Amino acid sequence: MIETGTSRVKRGMAEMQKGGVIMDVINAEQAKVAEAAGAVAVMALERVPADIRAAGGVARMADPTIVEDVMKAVSIPVMAKARIGHFVEAKVLEALGVDYIDESEVLTPADEVFHINKKEFTVPFVCGARDLGEALRRIGEGASMIRTKGEPGTGNIVEAVRHQRMMQSQIRKVQAMSYDELMAEAKNLGAPYELLEYIHKNGKLPVVNFAAGGVATPADAALMMHLGSDGVFVGSGIFKSDNPERFAKAIVEATTHYEDYALIGQLSKDLGTAMKGIEISSLLKNERMAERGW
């Protein structure tokens, strides 16, 4: 019997992206640059996070025309973002045929209590998380891939580092726990017990875990791989840099060869200026996208 949309098919899609770079693009032309540089997928958006931040107001799902243009332009998978809790935006994206939906804090949340019930969909979802509890709540709702939230559109890696370190440290802690302690820890983290059992046995999330939110240079990407990420999302970091083609290629190579420091040195030479960054402490609390999601 043929089955579509099984959790194996949805999670498996993310497995195929491992070791790769997923790039934010806002039109067909950028999508082609990303594909030519070796991106494993593109995220079709109306604006990159840095511009969403600058524009202010309510950020919503992209115009379907942009998503369709990008889908026509490249043969690699195309992702798109829906607002947290906005299951109708997600259904629209699924109907358009996108390959993956990001229920994303980069957009303005549509629901301050509930995330989308992602198990209902045939298309897989990726969600952001700052720690293990948040990651497991999203997986419990049906997310097939997790990424750190970081702080999108800042070009500052510090929050992504914080989130990945937190997640990995909590995973190690749960792995080392006695079985008797798991239920109390599930309560403590606000995470489904069965998923904690999985972490205890396997020492990793049951889905692929990428880095996102602040990656701006090849060395940033390699750093996140060292901290246990399976791959990297780059939002504003490529098309807000001086030389998107070269930045894109260099970040792809640095992600593959994250332990080859001589190569990363070569890749980083004369790249031009990376995107202008933002110091996190200069952001007001309501400007922090990572705080969105529950």
Next chain:
Amino acid sequence: MKVGVLALQGAVAEHIRLLEQAGADAIPVKKVSQLAEIQGLVLPGGESTTIGKLMKQYGFDTALQQFHQEKKPIFGTCAGMILLAKEIAGQDWNHLGLMDMKVERNAFGRQRESFEVDLDIKGIPEDFRAVFIRAPLILEVGKNVDVLASHDGQIVAARQDHLLAISFHPELTDDERVHGYFLEMVQEYRGVETV
């Protein structure tokens, strides 16, 4: 027996797990120099455009021609199958071009059309749970290519001497029989002299 999994991008750890489950030593291969250590190579699933570019950049394209000349078995799954194919529908270039077949990328459609199904594979007793993800198809094969499995009348697994190509992802299951089949090929071709 020591085999490798090309580790430029894609589902590498899953292949290593099943190769070990099937009884081999398996290593991730990131550098051309590592090819000398292994008797067989898996080209994993991932994005064929990405893996193809990185292969070329690091000289795997020429090094694998040599590996092939030495009759060392190569096993491509999904993206790996595209890398092996002599001809790719809709484009006038190929990656390694080692296997006499024409393939079509994303032949079943987009991710929402991805599926799993029980499949009858020649040489493997009893059905195999085959997971197809944005999978390619084999449209045509040369006369030296043996078809091992079809789904809906279309070819999804084939073998040509020491080359094996399948559209689906055995590495996403816990069933090591396809990997075992590949290891038998590696065993069979061990010590075969270069012609």
